[in-house]
Amino acid sequence: MTLISSTYGKGRVRVMRINKVGAVQEPRELSINVMLTGKFSQVFTDKDNALAISTDTMKNLVNIVARENLALGAEDFCAAVAQRFFERYEQVDGVTLKARETKWKRLEIDGHPHDHSFVLDNNGNPIVELAAERGKLPEISSGVSGFTFMKTTRSGWDKYLMDPYTTIRETRDRIAATSLEARWQWKAVPASYENTNTAIIDTMMQVFATTYSESVQDSLYRMAMAALAAVPEIETVSLAAPNKHYLLMNLEAFGLTNENAVFLPTDEPHGQIECVVGRE
Known part of the structure; x- marks a missing residue:
């Protein structure tokens, strides 16, 4: 032994x-x-x-x-x-x-x-x-834990694999929300860690807010790519995003329509999407 x-x-x-x-x-x-x-x-x-x-x-x-x-x-x-x-x-x-x-x-x-x-x-x-x-x-990575954000439209989930086990409906208009776990590995020391960390988050939020999201996977990849392009001092970006679901409520029994106005918030169970994006 x-x-x-x-x-x-x-x-x-x-x-x-x-x-x-x-x-x-x-x-x-x-x-x-x-x-x-x-x-x-x-x-x-x-x-x-x-x-x-x-x-x-x-x-x-x-x-x-x-x-x-x-x-x-x-x-x-x-x-x-x-x-x-x-x-x-x-x-x-x-x-x-x-x-x-x-x-x-x-x-x-x-x-x-x-x-x-x-x-x-x-x-x-x-x-x-x-x-x-x-x-x-030393090897140093920075990031943020539990950073929560959402957008209420310009997000979809469709054209995915369909089989007898699939019940979720396709949509081109849904709420996208998550509580992000993000880390980036430094390859060089920035002029200011604090200011550069803020710039990384701001860059990723710019992508999330201003572009259509085909999926959480799509958004995460493009957010990470933008961060790498904006900040040459980082080598990789690791993102983990639990999908905070908002389920459209069926109000037909009450004679009411519901055009993406009233939802049930739930995060159990939730989708878990993760990726690591780095420089070639």
Whole structure:
């Protein structure tokens, strides 16, 4: 018997940083999973904890790096955390970080942005994944989880395979809605991760909103293609879209027509459409 592989770390390390520039304050809230690889096999196999880093220590390291880097965006902050592990602990060979950001939107009072008051931005959570090995540049991907959007027309589903099991009706006019899980892999560092991430989302939403959707598959592919064309610093785009269904209600029993006006919202069961699009 042998230990084939091992890793350990600290899950859901939650940290809020407040960067203050004069009277203006900027909150940055993250939940981070930290996982380490390295010279830790004896902890598993030989009851030897001499090189083991306590998971509580990992949490403390994140908080220390947070205090020293209040203004860093999520990608750069994760890179700083990984680098600190390498600098401080020779036994660490690899660091994997997964960060999920809670976004706060600045309140506007009397038409002006308030210095220190915010409301929760509920549409999706920015995410970052970083995998670092000692002596190598880290691999970083960014994205968004649970980003929800829809359009109420200019979407269809027709000309698909028909057999005795098929009951769904063809349509050229339906609601298209999803809660998107999106990730893009960086091949170069952008001028600003935050601004470029926003540009990627904006580009994909432009495609979704302004073009006819033959299917969720059709829209996802073209959204990813547009993002790659707009942002040369990314290598691949991964999209996963559960189809949030809106079923047309039959109101004939009440003497009423229903021309795409009243629907039953449901997401169970739902279609699940996923794709990865990259450069040739």
